[in-house]
Amino acid sequence: MKKLIWFGIAVALLLSACAGKTDAANAPRHIKLPMGYIPNIQYAPFYVTADKGYFAKENIEVEFDYSFETDGVALVGAGELPFAVASGEQVLLARAQELPVTYVFAWYQQFPISVVSAPELNIQTPADLRGKQIGLPGLFGANYIGLQALLFSAGLTAKDATLDAIGFNQVELYASGQKDIVVGYSANEPIVLRAQNFNLNELRVADYAQLIANGIVTNEKTVQNDPELVRAFARALAHGIADTIADPTSAYEISKKYVENLDKQDKAVQMQVLNTSIEFWQAEKIGASDPQAWNNMNDLLVKMGLLAAPVEIDKAFTNQFVP
DSSP states (O other): OHHHHHHHHHHHHHHHHHHHHHHHHHSOEEEEEEOSSOSOGGGHHHHHHHHTTHHHHTTEEEEEEOOTTOOHHHHHHTTSOSOEEEOHHHHHHHHHTTOOEEEEEESOSSOOEEEEEOGGGOOOSGGGGTTOEEEESOSSHHHHHHHHHHHHHTTOOGGGSEEEEOOSOHHHHHHTTSOSEEEEETTTHHHHHHHTTOOOEEEEGGGTOOOOOOEEEEEHHHHHHOHHHHHHHHHHHHHHHHHHHHOHHHHHHHHTTTSTTGGGSOHHHHHHHHHHHHHHHOOSSTBOOOHHHHHHHHHHHHHTTSOSSOOOHHHHBOOTTOO
């Protein structure tokens, strides 16, 4: 009888241990995702993906990291994080520094930068920027890349204009008349200024140059050793982007849960920001990168002197995980 009791206890302990291992194996994969910016309606697809359970369905739990101190590309390249939100030029510049990062999902299909100018300057094309003073946050980042692309499209260089580093004060300086030309995100500064009843002309970089913009970056190790994680993440985000495009109003309501005080901001302006952003996300195949856009970005960075030579783009991006 005692032998039967001890046998029963042993079986119970074994089953309990197995259940514990099964629970651990089925636990969601927690992922800290560097976003590169503050909580914003422009991240609506990520909020929709999380809120509708598309990440959860793939057994993924995402923590959005908005810290400016987080260098997502460097951490992904070092293998400390599996993913980050980053732009095409960041990937090429990182690979030039021998960081093994790979762009696996294109969120933006067009480069979302615009040059805003006072109507009286009559700037209608990039060629009209010759000899002008142009305010931009600094000689770095997407604003700088986009401005240079516009200038190059007209056969100009940065030497043909005066580039003023003004910090992230484009709206304030334009509104106060201190700067007649500023560079900003197409879904931000032009919309905010128009909402404040300022007249302006706008040149969108996307109308003159096809470049790789923001998307999801991982590293070569993750691509090789955990391809299903990459595929699952891409699959979930594609659902979120598609839903956001199909129903922006619903996406706005969901975003209220993730963006503090969004419900206290001007809804018409925020919806315009979202709808303009959607123009840059739309694609025949959500998530796919355009190889020519990568070549264009490569050439642009070389012309700017940021790359000594073109980077091998076959390793810089892949479309193999696009659902």
